[in-house]
Amino acid sequence: xxxxxxxxxxxxxxxxxxxxxxxxxxxxxxxxxxxxxxxxxxxxxxxxxxxxxxxxxxxxxxxxxxxxxxxxxxxxxxxxxxxxxxxxxxxxxxxxxxxxxxxxxxxxxxxxxxxxxxxxxxxxxxxxxxxxxxxxxxxxxxxxxxxxxxxxxxxxxxxxxxxxxxxxxxxxxxxxxxxxxxxxxxxxxxxxxxxxxxxxxxxxxxxxxxxxxxxxxxxxxxxxxxxxxxxxxxxxxxxxxxxxxxxxxxxxxxxxxxxxxxxxxxxxxxxxxxxxxxxxxxxxxxxxxxxxxxxxxx
Ligand SMILES: NC(=O)c1ccc[n+]([C@@H]2O[C@H](COP(=O)([O-])OP(=O)(O)OC[C@H]3O[C@@H](n4cnc5c(N)ncnc54)[C@H](OP(=O)(O)O)[C@@H]3O)[C@@H](O)[C@H]2O)c1
Numbered sequence: 001x002x003x004x005x006x007x008x009x010x011x012x013x014x015x016x017x018x019x020x021x022x023x024x025x026x027x028x029x030x031x032x033x034x035x036x037x038x039x040x041x042x043x044x045x046x047x048x049x050x051x052x053x054x055x056x057x058x059x060x061x062x063x064x065x066x067x068x069x070x071x072x073x074x075x076x077x078x079x080x081x082x083x084x085x086x087x088x089x090x091x092x093x094x095x096x097x098x099x100x101x102x103x104x105x106x107x108x109x110x111x112x113x114x115x116x117x118x119x120x121x122x123x124x125x126x127x128x129x130x131x132x133x134x135x136x137x138x139x140x141x142x143x144x145x146x147x148x149x150x151x152x153x154x155x156x157x158x159x160x161x162x163x164x165x166x167x168x169x170x171x172x173x174x175x176x177x178x179x180x181x182x183x184x185x186x187x188x189x190x191x192x193x194x195x196x197x198x199x200x201x202x203x204x205x206x207x208x209x210x211x212x213x214x215x216x217x218x219x220x221x222x223x224x225x226x227x228x229x230x231x232x233x234x235x236x237x238x239x240x241x242x243x244x245x246x247x248x249x250x251x252x253x254x255x256x257x258x259x260x261x262x263x264x265x266x267x268x269x270x271x272x273x274x275x276x277x278x279x280x281x282x283x284x285x286x287x288x289x290x291x292x293x294x295x296x297x298x
């Protein structure tokens with residue numbers, strides 16, 4: 001494994017982390033504690049030290065699976081990142097809660113579910129600019145930082161993008177940005193990375209496999225089950241994305257290299273990126289993703 005420093009946090013994160021939205025049950029299946037344990041055990045064995053989760057991957061369900069695991073292992077070896085701003089209702093249905101009072105309650109619920117005293121990176125979860133630019137919210141968060149419940153603050157920027165959030169991050173007290181960045185979506189190079197470099201913000205690249213498309217295993221016409229959120233993707237966009245993946249496979253992928261590993265290493269070639277956080281369904285995917293670190297310099 002390789003490690004990079006996450007912006008001004010000083011945290012030494014593995015360049016490959018583990019994303020855990022799938023633990024919430026919106027990726028076509030549910031996960032037992034034993035299955036979550038096996039994924040996290042494999043990650044630990046391969047030097048991965050960063051877990052990304054959220055309040056609304058299930059109703060603190062993903063956090064709960066991680067918390068159960070952490071309660072039986074050395075918590076100090078992990079950098080635990082979670083998020084705030086929503087209550088999970090049901091499949092793809094959330095109620096937003098970005099006020100200081102809402103988030104204060106969510107923080108306690110996340111600490112309980114994760115069974116930790118402190119959250120290493122607490123991230124604003126893809127709200128609007130007006131929800132972000134709320135001085136009361138950040139004052140409360142800085143108070144919680146002072147109280148030791150949070151070590152560092154971050155902003156996970158909405159998929160459709162908001163340069164203002166990257167611009168304001170440092171002023172608000174955030175030290176890291178989480179953004180969609182992959183070979184199919186390079187907008188962050190213009191929108192966010194210049195702000196990140198100027199303000200020493202770490203970058204967590206999320207959806208680095210373009211929701212699994214950049215593994216090369218899906219073909220145009222693929223149908224996902226109704227309990228997999230990818231079943232809601234617009235079919236024309238999926239067709240275009242998968243055609244682009246095929247073009248990339250033929251023109252950019254070195255012969256014999258697994259596409260998922262190549263796609264993760266592609267993100268990490270950009271020095272602004274501190275870590276990539278692919279979601280993994282099983283230990284074999286963790287191992288394959290961890291091996292991408294060998295393709296990365298520095
Ligand atoms: N707003 C936000 O803050 C936000 C939004 C989205 C995601 N995130 C975070 O970012 C993480 C990653 O994003 P993501 O999970 O949406 O997308 P992703 O990492 O691009 O894709 C993950 C999916 O790709 C497939 N996969 C992973 N590794 C593979 C391998 N080695 N070989 C073959 N297939 C593989 C798995 O699904 P299949 O095997 O079923 O194809 C897996 O569930 C999330 O888990 C979450 O922690 C945050």
